[in-house]
Amino acid sequence: MQAILDAIKSQCAKKRYVGSMEEQREGFDRHMASLQVPKSIVTEGFFLAGRRSRRFMPDRQKTPEAVLFLHGGGYRTGSLNSQSSIMGHLAVACDAEVIGLDYRLAPENQYPAALDDSVAAFVEICKSLDENKVMISGDSAGGCLALALRLKDENLPLPGCLELLSPATDLTMSRNSYG
Secondary structure, three states: OHHHHHHHHHHHHOOOOOOOHHHHHHHHHHHHOOOOOOOOEEEEEEEEOOEEEEEEEEOOOOOOOEEEEEOOOOOOOOOOOOOHHHHHHHHHHHOOEEEEEOOOOOOOOOOOHHHHHHHHHHHHHOOOOOHHHEEEEEEOHHHHHOOOHHHHHOOOOOOOEEEEEOOOOOOOOOOHHHO
């Protein structure tokens, strides 16, 4: 974690070309690829609410609980590949299936595309599982998506709990917490 924080700090100090969006996305995935998924985890790709998704299951029978995981990456990077290790370890820690969602990224897809995808995925999961048995978890941008405020505003089912890992809630980046 310290290496990641140091890299971010040094990048912020320099004004330089960081590459195209595709290069940034590939670089982020490559950077995170060294983090391993626990060997006891079984993965399976599928589509959820029309978006690519991936299940991370402890090596045993399916449980009636699940975690919807929304990856970080500033709404413009991050993927099922970059956050595989986090999702695998979360599945072990929760002893439950973790479902990663590959929501639409900016700048190609403007707000509220990522939020629309996240809400649609949660609603679809709730068609087969009790919403009280579903946790929504996310890191950074995914943590902000996981707040589930739209679910509440639209009187949709609410998750049993939330797990927000350094949620990016101040998109103006004007508060001291950003630093």
